[in-house]
Amino acid sequence: MQWFDFCRTSHGIGVCSVDHNVTGEHLRNLRLIDCRGASPPWPVIDASPVSKYAPLSYIWGVANNDLSDGTSNINTSRMLYKLPKTIEDSIYVTKGLSIDFLWVDRYCINQLDTHDKDEQIQQINVLLPSLA
Numbered sequence: 001m002q003w004f005d006f007c008r009t010s011h012g013i014g015v016c017s018v019d020h021n022v023t024g025e026h027l028r029n030l031r032l033i034d035c036r037g038a039s040p041p042w043p044v045i046d047a048s049p050v051s052k053y054a055p056l057s058y059i060w061g062v063a064n065n066d067l068s069d070g071t072s073n074i075n076t077s078r079m080l081y082k083l084p085k086t087i088e089d090s091i092y093v094t095k096g097l098s099i100d101f102l103w104v105d106r107y108c109i110n111q112l113d114t115h116d117k118d119e120q121i122q123q124i125n126v127l128l129p130s131l132a
Helices: 002-010 085-096 114-122
Strands: 031-034 042-046 052-056 101-104
Touching: 052 085, 085 101
Parallel strands: 052 101
Antiparallel strands: 031 042, 031 101
């Protein structure tokens, strides 16, 4: 991880946003995938003010209403069992970078709750600072 350490220590603020921290004043009702376990299920947790996370937003693929992967149950079970390979790989990369948490739009935003979805979208520039 020499390149990652170099990026963290050498780049100026705003050049390379590698450390994403949750700050209570900026992010409301933020949920993160807890990558600290060895294998699934992966819990979706409420973020604490000191949580460092890797953000990921990706194209989900063919549009469909099949949320059987746990997306529809984000506020009830909050456990992710079977995930697309892209997300599983992202969890292992996150762990490999010594980051404990991963934010993925599909799983950390309740896609069936319009209020939650709107609230999270309004703070996307803080969630994904490189897009701002």
